[in-house]
Amino acid sequence: MFIYLGSPKKLSDLTLTCPDIRILKQKTHIAIIDDQPFHRLDSLRAHGFNITELGGDINSVDPVIAYPIVV
Numbered sequence: 098m099f100i101y102l103g104s105p106k107k108l109s110d111l112t113l114t115c116p117d118i119r120i121l122k123q124k125t126h127i128a129i130i131d132d133q134p135f136h137r138l139d140s141l142r143a144h145g146f147n148i149t150e151l152g153g154d155i156n157s158v159d160p161v162i163a164y165p166i167v168v
Contacts, residue, residue, distance in 0.1 A: 126166070
Protein backbone atom coordinates (compact mmCIF):
# COMPACT_ATOMS: atom_id res chain seq x y z
CA MET A 98 0.00 0.00 0.00
CA PHE A 99 1.30 3.44 -0.98
CA ILE A 100 0.19 6.73 0.47
CA TYR A 101 1.12 9.78 -1.58
CA LEU A 102 1.60 13.08 0.21
CA GLY A 103 1.21 15.74 -2.43
CA SER A 104 1.87 14.88 -6.03
CA PRO A 105 5.10 13.13 -6.97
CA LYS A 106 7.16 14.67 -9.74
CA LYS A 107 8.46 12.83 -12.75
CA LEU A 108 12.19 12.70 -13.39
CA SER A 109 11.59 14.45 -16.69
CA ASP A 110 10.14 17.42 -14.77
CA LEU A 111 13.41 18.07 -12.98
CA THR A 112 15.58 20.77 -14.48
CA LEU A 113 19.10 19.68 -13.66
CA THR A 114 22.03 21.27 -15.39
CA CYS A 115 25.36 19.54 -15.61
CA PRO A 116 28.32 21.79 -14.80
CA ASP A 117 30.98 22.24 -17.43
CA ILE A 118 33.63 19.57 -16.85
CA ARG A 119 36.42 21.93 -17.93
CA ILE A 120 35.50 24.40 -15.22
CA LEU A 121 35.29 21.63 -12.61
CA LYS A 122 38.76 20.39 -13.56
CA GLN A 123 40.23 23.87 -13.16
CA LYS A 124 38.44 24.69 -9.89
CA THR A 125 39.08 21.41 -8.09
CA HIS A 126 42.56 21.36 -6.56
CA ILE A 127 44.22 17.95 -6.34
CA ALA A 128 47.28 17.17 -4.20
CA ILE A 129 49.58 14.24 -4.94
CA ILE A 130 51.72 12.75 -2.16
CA ASP A 131 54.25 10.21 -3.38
CA ASP A 132 57.90 9.50 -2.71
CA GLN A 133 58.37 8.71 -6.41
CA PRO A 134 57.81 11.18 -9.26
CA PHE A 135 54.22 11.02 -10.45
CA HIS A 136 54.55 10.06 -14.11
CA ARG A 137 51.02 11.00 -15.15
CA LEU A 138 51.31 14.58 -13.85
CA ASP A 139 52.06 16.25 -17.19
CA SER A 140 49.36 14.27 -18.97
CA LEU A 141 46.69 15.17 -16.40
CA ARG A 142 47.71 18.84 -16.44
CA ALA A 143 47.51 18.81 -20.24
CA HIS A 144 43.91 17.64 -19.87
CA GLY A 145 43.07 20.60 -17.64
CA PHE A 146 43.40 19.16 -14.13
CA ASN A 147 44.70 21.45 -11.37
CA ILE A 148 47.31 19.19 -9.70
CA THR A 149 50.04 19.97 -7.18
CA GLU A 150 52.73 17.43 -6.40
CA LEU A 151 53.72 17.71 -2.73
CA GLY A 152 56.41 15.03 -2.57
CA GLY A 153 56.52 12.07 -0.24
CA ASP A 154 57.26 13.39 3.22
CA ILE A 155 54.67 15.46 5.00
CA ASN A 156 54.70 15.79 8.79
CA SER A 157 51.17 17.07 9.30
CA VAL A 158 47.90 17.53 7.49
CA ASP A 159 48.49 21.29 7.17
CA PRO A 160 49.94 21.11 3.64
CA VAL A 161 46.96 19.15 2.33
CA ILE A 162 44.10 20.69 4.27
CA ALA A 163 43.21 23.06 1.41
CA TYR A 164 42.85 20.25 -1.13
CA PRO A 165 39.50 18.49 -1.49
CA ILE A 166 41.21 15.57 -3.27
CA VAL A 167 44.45 14.02 -2.02
CA VAL A 168 46.06 11.12 -3.86
